[in-house]
Amino acid sequence: MPPSAIPEPGVRPSEFRFHCIDCGHLSDSTSPDYRCPRCGDLLEISFPEWNKSGLSSRASGVSANDLKSTWKQRRLSSAPADLSGVWRFRELLPALNDGYVVTLREGNTPLYEMPQCARIAGVPHLAAKHQGMNPTGSFKDAGMTVAASFAHHAGYRWIACASTGNTSASMAAYAARGGMRSLVLVPEGKISWSKLSQALDYGALTCQLRTDFDGCLRLLQELVLRAPVHQLNSINPFRIEGQKTLAIELMEQMEWQPPDHIIVPGGNLGNSSAIGKALLEMRNLGLISRLPKLSIIQAEGANALVRTLREAGGKRLISVSAETRATAIRIGNPASWKKAARVLEATGGACEQVSEVEMAQAKAEIGAEGIGCEPASAVTLAGLKKLVKQGFVKAGETVVLILTGNLLKDPDFTMEFHRGDLFAGSPHESEMTALSMLRRPPIVLDATLDEVLRTLEQADKTAPSG
Ligand code: F0G
Numbered sequence: 001m002p003p004s005a006i007p008e009p010g011v012r013p014s015e016f017r018f019h020c021i022d023c024g025h026l027s028d029s030t031s032p033d034y035r036c037p038r039c040g041d042l043l044e045i046s047f048p049e050w051n052k053s054g055l056s057s058r059a060s061g062v063s064a065n066d067l068k069s070t071w072k073q074r075r076l077s078s079a080p081a082d083l084s085g086v087w088r089f090r091e092l093l094p095a096l097n098d099g100y101v102v103t104l105r106e107g108n109t110p111l112y113e114m115p116q117c118a119r120i121a122g123v124p125h126l127a128a129k130h131q132g133m134n135p136t137g138s139f140k141d142a143g144m145t146v147a148a149s150f151a152h153h154a155g156y157r158w159i160a161c162a163s164t165g166n167t168s169a170s171m172a173a174y175a176a177r178g179g180m181r182s183l184v185l186v187p188e189g190k191i192s193w194s195k196l197s198q199a200l201d202y203g204a205l206t207c208q209l210r211t212d213f214d215g216c217l218r219l220l221q222e223l224v225l226r227a228p229v230h231q232l233n234s235i236n237p238f239r240i241e242g243q244k245t246l247a248i249e250l251m252e253q254m255e256w257q258p259p260d261h262i263i264v265p266g267g268n269l270g271n272s273s274a275i276g277k278a279l280l281e282m283r284n285l286g287l288i289s290r291l292p293k294l295s296i297i298q299a300e301g302a303n304a305l306v307r308t309l310r311e312a313g314g315k316r317l318i319s320v321s322a323e324t325r326a327t328a329i330r331i332g333n334p335a336s337w338k339k340a341a342r343v344l345e346a347t348g349g350a351c352e353q354v355s356e357v358e359m360a361q362a363k364a365e366i367g368a369e370g371i372g373c374e375p376a377s378a379v380t381l382a383g384l385k386k387l388v389k390q391g392f393v394k395a396g397e398t399v400v401l402i403l404t405g406n407l408l409k410d411p412d413f414t415m416e417f418h419r420g421d422l423f424a425g426s427p428h429e430s431e432m433t434a435l436s437m438l439r440r441p442p443i444v445l446d447a448t449l450d451e452v453l454r455t456l457e458q459a460d461k462t463a464p465s466g
Contacts, residue, residue, distance in 0.1 A: 014092065014094065014095055016045045016094040016095065017045070018044075018045060018046075019044050019046040020036035020039060022039050022041035022042075022338070023039040023041065032225060032230065032231065033235070034235050034236050034237060035235075042237075042335070042338065042339065044240065045094055045237045062091065064285055064286040067285075068256065068287070070091070071088055071252065072252075080101065081098055081103065083108075084103040084145060085106060085107020085142070086107045086245045087101055087103060087145070088107070088245075092245075092281060094150070096146075096149055096153060097153070100153040102145060102178035103145050104135035107245055107249055108249070109129060109130055110129075111127050111253045111400070112128050112129075112371055113127055114126045115369075117369055120365055121381065121385050121388055121399075122388045123384070123393060123398075124395075124396060126384075126398075126399050127259075127400050127401070128380075129246065129249075129250050129400055130371065130373070132372075132403055136169045136170045137169070137406035138404060138405040138409065139166075139243065139405070140169070140171075141170050141173075142246055143241070143274065144171055144232065146238045146242030147239045147242065148171070148174035148180070151178070152178040152180065156230040157180060158180065158181045158227075158228060159180050159183070159229065159232050160182065160185070160224070160231055161183075161184060161231065162186070162213060162219070162220045163186050163191070164187070164195075164330055165194075165327065165409070166195055166404075166405055167232070168184040168186055168191075168196075168198075168204065168206070169202070171184070171232050172202035173202045175204070176202045182202070182203070182204040183204065183229055184204040185207050185209055185216040186199075186206065186207070186208055186213075186216060187208070187213050189208070190327055194410060217233060217335065220233065233270075234268055234271075235335050235336070239274075240273060240274040243270065243274030243275070244275070244277055246271075247282070248278055256288055258288050258292045259397075259399060260293065260394075260397035260398050261292055261393055261397060261399040262275065262292045262349075262402065263297060263383055264294065264296055264297070265329055265377060265404055266296035266298045266329065266334070266351070267329035267376065268335050269296070269334040269339065270335070270336045272296045272336075272340045273336045275402070276294050276340070276344075276346060279292065279294065280346060293347050294343055294344065294349040295344075295351065295383065295392075296351045297351075297354060298329065298352075298354075299359060299376075300354065301320075302320065302326075302329050302332060303353045305334060305337055306352065306353045307320065308337060309341065314341040317337050317338075319332050320332040325360075326359060326375035326379065327376075328374060328375070328376035329376045352383045352386050354379050355382075356423065356426075357431045357432070357435070359375055359382050360375070360378075361435050362378040362379070362380075363377075364435070366381055367407065367414075368438070373403040373405060373406065373407055374407060375413050377402075377404045380401040380403065381401060384399060384401065418439050418440050418442070419442075
């Protein structure tokens, strides 16, 4: 049975069970691969107490308003769990004793106004929730604090993941903080050095496998059945629970008035599943009165969900052989496709794809706003432009983009874009000329005042008006 936490006055933590997303089987424990013992599909965490209270306006016997004010008050506390932008919302998380919480003060990420990008996309109001401002630079930390804490509580010595880089960086950090060893499986040559270097620094046993992400994940699923390692990919439903708090925090930042649209990148599809779960739970608990449409954007070269919905009506997964410069979402066989497809249906969201050039352009536009993000995050703005053109996002509607990773996660992409050789030798090379206004290549000069002044004057004449 899950551990019970020490309750605070008036607020009870939530007991939970594992629920199969396909056959509905309920259980108190799971096998190491986090698959349903009956049908083999994915599990999610469910909260039976909420069902008992009819999922009206009460979570664990507390009203929605009580929850909102409890969460607000915790912002004044200096207890580690309250300083975490994840555990601050612990009533909507599986219950865990405080002593087991492994936290790096994750969450608490900013919501930025994006007026320039709004103009570019043609919407009146655009904001970006920047999950790249988390301790290891990506949205993964919100899920990792919960999954690592439960692994710590269960006494695991080794935790492991397959990754395109961010999961591994995050898991390695949380393992180190929780006194656990970490095993990282990444595709050789297909993740950025920044992310790889994080895993090394945080002490992970890092294996670069001669395969792609999907091959790494397949191998991990076999490994956890053979070796005493605990898997922390987003198949692990505790990860999804932590990632839910992104949406809870967003609604709190918006004074519980949901935007019309939330747009998120799609890779292995854990994050979109988590945001959707949070939105549905918040609506059912009376924390918000209506659902935003949650839309998922993929890279054209890694568009398994787009194809699954368009060509198979969302009934079976169409895997693809993934190829994109956004290495974070270079995934062809997304594990959580079924959860994501359901979330799209439940919220009425869209699923779109964008080209490599559209993504590169959007990344530079976000950067020019002083925000910056990694390439995978930029698919959100590129996708928004398409959804506006299609009339799916309507005049006057409010939109929030979820930026998933920090600009510094993939400096090679940024440098190559600005130097102009990002797509050198590829079919996209000629399209790059259209983006020359966005490029700011570094200039090498002799170290004289004249040279710098001349360069400044020239730039001043040619600078685009802001
Ligand atoms: N954006 C970034 C920066 C990512 O690192 C990922 C996934 C995604 C978007 C897609 O999120 O998989 O939940 O749909 N990165 C994983 C990793 C796969 O291993 O770091 P998703």
